[in-house]
Amino acid sequence: MAGSIRNDGNTWYYILEIGRVNGKRRQKKKRGFKTKKEAQKALIEAEHAILQKGMYHEPAKTLYGEYLKSWLDDKKIIVKDSTYKIYHWLIHKHIIPYLGHIEISKIRPNDIQKLYNELITNDLLARENVQKIHSLINDSLNKAVKCDLINRNVASLVDRPKAYKSELSVWSIQEVKLFLNNAKTSRYHIAFVLALSTGMRQGEILALRWKDIDFSKQTLSIRQTLSHTGNKINTGAKTKSSLRNITLPEETINLLIKHKKAIQSEKRLADILYNDNDLVVCTNVGTPCSPRNLLRTFYSITKQSSVPRIRFHDLRHTHATLLLEQGTHPKVVSERLGHSNVRITLDTYSHVLPTMQVETANKLNSLLFN
Structure with missing residues (x-):
């Protein structure tokens, strides 16, 4: 040979x-x-x-698009619904239209690189999503190698696209107070309070149950999440570290007690029509709140308050930023957010670190020289 x-x-x-x-x-x-x-x-x-x-393996002549659809079907049973929808969108919207017509054994590194160049140059996708496309192509071709459809994974020869972090949008403490004051009459007031005082994600807030709150210890436990569509409650959380306990401020506890009385009153009024899911944030008949309605109300109050328009998820970033600016140890912030390690917290909120460095230097100056 x-x-x-x-x-x-x-x-x-x-x-x-x-x-x-x-x-x-x-x-x-x-x-x-x-x-x-x-x-x-x-x-x-x-x-x-x-x-x-003992013999040369002849690569398959299957079109990559047909293979991807089959690969995606296999993925559906092992990933969360929200993750599957992202995979489906990226594959059918971007990968198949560009590479789907090529036989899987004839895809070349240059074909994949051209796809990345097209997406980035024409600003068709955020850099983070182009990275996800790279992961999908790489993962699918790895599986094809294992299944003896191809002899090698050409995606491994293509550099993973770089992603540049955009600056986080957060509110100042004055803007937070203004927003919460205008949200007092809203049904979702408690959801906004929880987001800003705990750093919980939207799905975690909308799936929070009364039994997850320990009023005596002033803590809550995150044990489930509501899907983005609002039609399914998933046991567990985004990651293992997301299953966590969070200590609540006293005023948040007081507002939760007040909110619980309002929910109990609605339950008595609805009587047999009430669907008791034990949810903290729910409709007037006990069913899960629609994430769409939550966001609609959030943006309406944001406009009414004349504060910068940010995403609901940015309330989580605001929570973390305010804590770090007040000198809270990054490890504590990391635990409240459910990050797998403190490095993620430090990397995400690096914009706060220069201010913390100045404050630390001032404290040292006072300690050593005053």
Whole structure:
């Protein structure tokens, strides 16, 4: 068995001598490599495949788009509904239209790179989503290798696109107070209070139950989430670290007690029509609140309050930023947010660190020289 690397003027290719079949010489050629190094690596992989299996594995002629649909079906049973919807959108909206017509064995690193260039240059997707597309392509081709559909994963030869973090949008303490004052008459007032005083995510707030709150210890436990569509409560949380306990400010406890009395009054009024899901934030008949309605009310009160328009999720960022600005240890903030480690917290809220450095220097100055 022998192989050689050659150049056709534009790209590199290899020729692999497989041997003789029925007395006839048999070769395998593979073209389209951008560099000699890529061609050499592919040749080694092909030779290794022959030694391992005793024969050369002929790559499948399946179109990548058809394979992706099947791969996505397999993913559906192991990922959350919200994650599946993101996968489905990225694959059907961006990957299949660009790469779906190519046979899975004929996809080249350059084809994948061109897709990334198209998405980034024309600003069709946020950089974070282009990174997700890279992960999907890489994961799907890894699976294809394991299933003997292709001999190698060409996505591994393409650099993962870089993502640049956008500056976080948060409110000042004055803006927080103004917003909460205008939200007092809203049904969702307690949801806004929880977001700003705990850093909970939207889905965590809308799935919070009364039994998850310990009024004597002034803590709450996050044990489930509401889906983005509002039609399903998922046991568990976004990640293992998201299952956490949070200590509540005294005024938040007082507002929860007041809110519970209002919910009990609605329950008595609705009588047999009430669906008791034990939810803290719910409709007047006990069913989960629609995330869409929550956001509609949030943006309406934001406009009414004449404060900067931010996302509901930015209330979580506001919570963390205010705590860090007050000198709260990043480890404590990390635990309240449910981050897997404090490095994520420090990286996300690095904009607060320069201020903390100045305050630390001032405290040291007072301690050492006053």
